[in-house]
Amino acid sequence: MEQTSHKARRQREIETQREAILEATRQLARQNGWPKVSIRKIADIVQYTPPLIYEHFKNKEALLIELEAVGFGKLRRTLDEARQRSGDPVLQLVALAEAYWEWAFAHAELYQVMFNLEGVQATSPRETALREAGPAVTETLRQLVLFSGPLDELFFNWWAMCHGHVCLIMSGHLQGHRSAIRQALLSGTERFAQGLR
């Protein structure tokens, strides 16, 4: 049946369009920041007219939510990898913070859409999205804490430390102190981990 292959080919074309839209969106956000990202400009880049975007995404927010999920997935994998580069839990936790920091700035446009920073606004149910990146961290924390400590609290602490330092730079505050803040995050995380032994 070549009908099937036609349909399959068409299906791949659609998927290609979808990927192109997502990639164009990220490109625009990287180049000019999220506030200047518009459906019309995205359509321009992918060489179609605006209504085509709406065949792939219900609206602009749905596009952002998709990228948010992409971001959390990528971040999760990055953290999983980082955890496996050392055995000592203290070093692990610091390595996780370092990986978090590097990832955030290497994929700033994703990070911004994940946390509604710098002009992004998407109101989605994100409850699960954040937790998804947690297991690697939580497992490392577990090795640091005797008995069953308040793992949730400690996880929030670690996350807030990382996110907080990243945000201070991304929001434009302390622009000139990027490496100093990076150092503060790393040494702060180490002290945090040491204190849990």
Add this chain to the structure above:
Amino acid sequence: MEQTSHKARRQREIETQREAILEATRQLARQNGWPKVSIRKIADIVQYTPPLIYEHFKNKEALLIELEAVGFGKLRRTLDEARQRSGDPVLQLVALAEAYWEWAFAHAELYQVMFNLEGVQATSPRETALREAGPAVTETLRQLVLFSGPLDELFFNWWAMCHGHVCLIMSGHLQGHRSAIRQALLSGTERFAQGLR
């Protein structure tokens, strides 16, 4: 000279208009979130037409920057007060974190414009704005650290802890865990302070 009193009266009217604009902006942001704040709606509330806004502010961003400054001023005063409610530096640092948390949610619309959260985007020189709220915290930290420790780093750590926890809630992540995150911030700050003795 009643010319002078005329001018003075007029001056006060202008100031009143300006205040009304700022207040209307905050009101709209509180009610519907920043993305739905528009010059036209602000003009509606203050019972004038849009161009009048531009007699008081160069553009929309200038309005936001003004509110950003208002926010940092208020936050600074709040922290100064909180610091004076206890003598013990550990308790002080925790009280500062608590005051920070409470203030952020009591003035969420200001907090969002201060840090470009939830759809706000203002590109301003903020270097000084953040530091302005620092002295109270730094002074408390000084009492905790022997000799001259890396006060800058510790200040960034404290700030990032507070800001990070606040952000996790404000961005919609962990929506249901507000009081748990609050508790995490407070106990995390206490552990942080204890570790500096």
Add this chain to the structure above:
DNA sequence: AAATTTGCATAACACCGTTAAGATTCCTGA
């Protein structure tokens, strides 16, 4: 070959930030 579905574009709507031009009121000075 006719009918229908697919795949896209054109064109429109309401809203946005911003500004140029006009109208009206008020004050000034002769």
Add this chain to the structure above:
DNA sequence: TCAGGAATCTTAACGGTGTTATGCAAATTT
């Protein structure tokens, strides 16, 4: 007192935005 001008505000417009109804042409099915 009254013309002239400044102060004060509005109307109207421009280009941009997200989104959707309509239309058209090609491809597919019957």
